[in-house]
Amino acid sequence: MFTELSPMKVVAIAIVAIFVFGPDKLPEFIRNATGVLRKVRAFADSARQDIRSELGPEFKDFEFEDLHPKTFVRKHMLDGSNLAGLEEIRNALDPRPELAEITAAVRNTADSRAPGTVSLAKDAQATLPTRHAFDPDAT
Known part of the structure; x- marks a missing residue:
């Protein structure tokens, strides 16, 4: 308090x-x-x-403190005997494996891109487009 x-x-x-x-x-x-x-x-x-x-x-x-939600979960879910079930739930809700698969698929697609596609990676030899000379008297 x-x-x-x-x-x-x-x-x-x-x-x-x-x-x-x-x-x-x-x-x-x-x-x-x-x-x-x-x-x-x-x-x-x-x-x-x-x-x-x-x-x-x-x-x-019976203890009244056990009615608090955090205490209830700690006492009944995290008592040591049920930790395997908790790990299964945690692993099922973890998005990292799916994100790693998507990232690998995108990288493989980018590496083996088909001809005619645009590369999103920066090339070291890329040059700026050349500007055509503008002749104000020609108009």
Whole structure:
């Protein structure tokens, strides 16, 4: 929750809190805020215990953190026994082999081009087209 708070941000928040609440009321505000946080934590813990007791003994190892999608995938898909299936999916979705085949086909076609086709490669001996002399008096 507070992982993005750097020490500089904490100091800035403390200075703003001193200006907003004043040095007289700040300790009382901190006591009230910590009391509210304790009550919220106690409420959340009791709700968790109620849910666990309602689920029954077969869900005694149930963790609410496992419901997060990333945690669920890590726990059930990446547990080590199913890594072969994951590699198959990853290889099936990898476009690199198909792109390599297409690139090789295009290069082979360009190398063995038929007469009369235009080369897209730059030639070292290519020269600029010659311009015909223009005679303004001839018109």
